[in-house]
Amino acid sequence: RKEVEQDPGPFNVPEGATVAFNCTYSNSASQSFFWYRQDCRKEPKLLMSVYSSGNEDGRFTAQLNRASQYISLLIRDSKLSDSATYLCVLHTGGFKTIFGAGTRLFVKA
Amino acid sequence: DGGITQSPKYLFRKEGQNVTLSCEQNLNHDAMYWYRQDPGQGLRLIYYSQIVNDFQKGDIAEGYSVSREKKESFPLTVTSAQKNPTAFYLCASSQDRGYEKLFFGSGTQLSVL
Numbered sequence: 001r002k003e004v005e006q007d008p009g010p011f012n013v014p015e016g017a018t019v020a021f022n023c024t025y026s027n028s029a030s031q032s033f034f035w036y037r038q039d040c041r042k043e044p045k046l047l048m049s050v051y052s053s054g055n056e057d058g059r060f061t062a063q064l065n066r067a068s069q070y071i072s073l074l075i076r077d078s079k080l081s082d083s084a085t086y087l088c089v090l091h092t093g094g095f096k097t098i099f100g101a102g103t104r105l106f107v108k109a
Numbered sequence: 110d111g112g113i114t115q116s117p118k119y120l121f122r123k124e125g126q127n128v129t130l131s132c133e134q135n136l137n138h139d140a141m142y143w144y145r146q147d148p149g150q151g152l153r154l155i156y157y158s159q160i161v162n163d164f165q166k167g168d169i170a171e172g173y174s175v176s177r178e179k180k181e182s183f184p185l186t187v188t189s190a191q192k193n194p195t196a197f198y199l200c201a202s203s204q205d206r207g208y209e210k211l212f213f214g215s216g217t218q219l220s221v222l
Contacts, residue, residue: 004151032209043199043213044152087151091209095140095165099151 001026003098006088010104017078021103023088024070030098032091033064035073037084038102044087047073078107111136115200115214121222122187122194130185130217132200139204141183142211145169146197155198158183187219195220 006023013019033050048055050062050071061074075082088100113134122128134141140159144152154167158177172191177183187194200214 008149034209041197041216041218043215044211045213046210095142095154095157095159097154097209097211099144099153101149101151 003027004088004090004100006100006103008101008103010106012106012108013078014108015078015080017107018074018076019078019105020075021073021086021088021105022070023072023100024068025088025090025098026069027090027092027098028069030090030092033062033071034089034091035060035062035071036087036089036099038087039084044089044099047086075105078105080107080109083107113200113202113212113214115198115217117217118215120217120219122219123222125189127186127188128219130187130198130200130219132183132185132214133181134183134200134202134212134214135181136202136204136212137180138202138212139180140202141177142201142203143167143173143175143183143185144199144201146199146216152199155185 004025035047036044037047038044048057050064052064054063059076063072085102085104087102090098116131142157143155146152153169155173156175158164174186198217201211
């Protein structure tokens with residue numbers, strides 16, 4: 001079983017739609033959780049950290065469920081510019097950072 | 110502007126050839142990393158370095174070598190022993206040992222001729 005599993009998509013949604021991604025992880029020792037965004041053939045960029053209490057940054061909301069070992073990302077009012085691959089990332093301490101394979105999102109006009 | 114610079118953006122390797130990917134950072138970060146990304150897969154750690162003149166193997170170090178002679182620089186050599194080198198290579202740095210937030214360079218696409 002992979003340490004981090006994401007639905008690869010692609011998710012095709014119209015502008016203005018709400019879309020949600022889930023990510024499950026197997027390492028219960030995971031300490032920190034993140035969502036990164038990666039555009040095609042570009043470097044990943046930190047989108048937001050994920051906290052147990054849930055957190056929001058504008059149109060983006062992240063949730064963590066430690067008991068069920070999954071994290072989620074909700075994007076409201078999708079924009080064309082949101083089209084990208086979203087990476088679920090875990091940090092288990094020290095130098096161990098685990099990247100999911102990513103979920104591709106296409107937002108259409 | 111502070112950041113990480115990778116070069117070249119595209120690189121072609123002939124069979125049996127060693128090639129070196131450059132990574133320079135001016136963020137004054139102690140830790141630097143090399144990742145490999147293949148289509149449909151997550152990033153995989155090749156090597157990392159916590160401090161000058163020290164580096165450690167990651168999950169897929171075979172066929173690669175690194176050096177860390179200066180804090181700012183962490184070049185990666187893809188040797189002829191790496192039989193499947195075609196991939197997107199990403200260099201990253203972090204503020205200190207094990208710090209969570211990674212800053213990435215823009216990547217190098219390596220292909221085999």
